[in-house]
Amino acid sequence: MSRTDPLRRNPRRLLLGAVAVVVVAAALALSAYATTPRTHGVAGDWQAKPLDGRVVGRVLLSGDHTALDLRTGKSVSLGSAAGGRAYAGDGRLVVAGTGRVDSVGLDGTGRWTWRPPPGLAAVPLAARRGSTLVAACPADASAPCDLVGLDAGGHEAWRTTGSGRVAVPEGQGLPHVYAAASGGGVVLVDPVDGRQGLVPGDQSTGVPDGPVVLSAVQDGRCVVAAYDGADPLWTRVLGACAAGPGPRVTSVTVAPGTLVVDGPDGGTGLDPATGREQTGSGRSAAVTGDVVARTAGLAVTRERHSTPLDPLRWGSPTTVLTVVDTGSGREVGQVASTGRLDLLLLDGDGLVVRTDDGVTRYTLPRR
CATH class of the missing domain: 2.40.10 (Thrombin, subunit H)
Known part of the structure; x- marks a missing residue:
């Protein structure tokens, strides 16, 4: 008696099984493709190489002093400025190191280096219209600092001596004006010409590459005002306010075009340039x-x-x-x-x- 291979004895069954496997695999592949989310509804504008770091205004700052302009995709580096701390503002990268301040435009132009007098450390505070405001501070923590205005070429344009002690800014974004608490108000210093003004305010928020926003309680109402340089930019009078500090103002890191004011009406979104309310940008949206x-x-x-x-x-x-x-x-x-x-x-x-x-x-x- 001869024996026959079962697969040869049933070629049709083998073919049907193979077809079934292919069909199931195709169905799974189609289902996986259909259920996997994909990018859609947007158009690619530009792409830059991978870069770690933190967002400051509309700039991505890396630890090696590279700045990526998030509006244009162009990057610039001050890697030769070893050590120090990087800042961004007024369309520039600024690095404050030991005994020097280096700066360059985000488009790669206008590089300069400024050295403070011996024994003084430089701390960038604000930048506006091509000018950069730095504090030159002695090592003695009790000694006052000088405020120095540097022009677009990094040359000293003005200096105010004995301006009190200046703390190193928490953030790395330079606003358009320097603000310091003084008694019952806030002193503002314009980087361009050194003009100073004492204005009312309980709390201040510096918008990277933008105004300083002050909040206060006046006549029982919450008031928010923005300053670009020493001049007022806009003022908003909100609802009734409880006694105490003014409303908290937050500059949104990934949305620098929005300020969130936690006032009496909840989280209100404001345009930092105009003070106008942005519909749908508050936390209540x-x-x-x-x-x-x-x-x-x-x-x-x-x-x-x-x-x-x-x-x-x-x-x-x-x-x-x-x-x-x-x-x-x-x-x-x-x-x-x-x-x-x-x-x-x-x-x-x-x-x-x-x-x-x-x-x-x-x-x-x-x-």
Whole structure:
């Protein structure tokens, strides 16, 4: 009796089994493709190489003194200025090191170096219209500092001696005016000409490459005022205020075009340049999900999605940043990545994100 191979005896069954495997695999692949979030609704504007660091206004500062302009995608470096601390403001990178201050424009032009007198340490405080204000302070913590205005070429334009002790700024963003508490108000110093003024204010917030915003309680009402240099830029009188310090004002890191004022009406979003209220930018604007940033009429939410039907993505969930129109609740667009995905900047025209591949700006469609 001869024996026959079962597979040869049933070729049709073998063929049907193979077809079934292919069909199931194709169905899983299509399902995985359909359920995996992808970038859509946005258009790529520019991409720069990967760069770690922190966002200061509209600039990304790295630890090696490299600055990436998040508006243009251009970068500049002052790596030769060893050590020190980097600052950004007025479209410039400023590095304060031991016995020197180095600066260069974000477009790579106008580089200069200024050295304070021996025994004094320089601390950048503000920058505006090409001028940079630094404090030259002695090592003795009880001794007063000099305030020095440097022009666009890094040359000393004016100096005020014995101006009191100056603390190193907490942030690395330089506002357009220096503000220091003095008695019951705030002293403002203009970097351009050294003009000073004493104005009312309980709290001050410096917007990187923007005005200083002061808050106070006047006649029982919350008042917020912005100064660009020593001159007032705008004033907003809010609702009734309880006795005590004025409302807290926050400059949003990834949305520098928005100030959030925690006043009597809740979180109100204001344009730092004009003081006008930005509809849908306050914390009270209704948007579902984990909101990571808001600006005029827009919010960005962050979510993580898993794709169980895709074996290539098991253990690697997709992170999605979704841009939402706060007026209509409609999705404007989204950016998705299976790796790193950090929101660096949000404005009315687009957003800048950092992934494993680099830093990319996406523009949004007109709404």
